Amino acid sequence: MKIYEEELAVKTTKRIEFVNITHKVEEVVKNSNISNGICYIFVPHTTAAVTINEDADPDVVNDIISKLNVLVPKNESFYNHIEGNSDAHIKSSLIGVSLEVFVNNKKLKLGRWQGIYFCEFDGPRYRSVWVKVLGE
């Protein structure tokens, strides 16, 4: 069994933004030299998340962001958290901070239209994404 790990740096430029990190994750898989296994992606923040969705038409992730903002607006009369970013924490739990993708032939195995997105919900900030590959 082989295990390999790297930390990615992601700089976000808006309060809410999806950043395509597919190529960065692919680079980690290549560096791991693991032929067959699983690639784990983990976001160590509580106001961000990670998701997989279409990477062809940028309107797709923009529509996801628009809808998340309607479902979970920045301000609600019942929010008590004093930092004023409860919406970002809620979005983080709805989307999730951990994901796994298959690794075959030393490459990420994604569907034809899939890309991996870091989801910023309370930026702009400097963020980290942890990537671990386990296999043989």
Next chain:
Amino acid sequence: MKIYEEELAVKTTKRIEFVNITHKVEEVVKNSNISNGICYIFVPHTTAAVTINEDADPDVVNDIISKLNVLVPKNESFYNHIEGNSDAHIKSSLIGVSLEVFVNNKKLKLGRWQGIYFCEFDGPRYRSVWVKVLGE
């Protein structure tokens, strides 16, 4: 360490539908001959997802579908994606495309009422589900 992988075919018959794939996934675990490990389930589509929920009363998944359609209706004035299926992409990211289940004694280890559902959000289509088992 042993690693085993299969691809499942799922045919959906409606635009939005949850298909119980528990037995198909169990079959992959059996074929893997792995006694103790993890079974990873990955949906390689951007308008579908995978979830675990009750498989006793079919009204449960029907109620989940009804509510998802209320929360994320097919049409919203602010959707820009030209294919007209932004709701399906949003539902995919809310539910998620990757899941893992424990494998013990060469069997999937699920809770008493749990089943694994392929979630179609833009069917009917022919779909794939990737299943990988890693363990010993």
Next chain:
Amino acid sequence: MKIYEEELAVKTTKRIEFVNITHKVEEVVKNSNISNGICYIFVPHTTAAVTINEDADPDVVNDIISKLNVLVPKNESFYNHIEGNSDAHIKSSLIGVSLEVFVNNKKLKLGRWQGIYFCEFDGPRYRSVWVKVLGE
């Protein structure tokens, strides 16, 4: 490769409640004696879930609960499931029942503000959480 597994018991005291299980999961990782790998957390229930979010200010998880109750109220005219807890099943699929966290140096590797929460959506009940550690 080493594999280790334990079952945690969680007692909930309200219908909807997030219980911080970080220390219990850390204890399992310690007991596993695994230095480097992945810790898998699985909730074997269909009206509960597991999430990672801030563990500093308790208002964060309270705000998440308040918002989930607004998005998915207990009663909707279109719910058909006869047990009257469809909202709990829906919340379970929105948040998810499986998660993974990295293990490094025989410890859970979480972000600075992150804690692991068992999410009760139909309590109070006696619940289980399955934890498996795989690595070397």
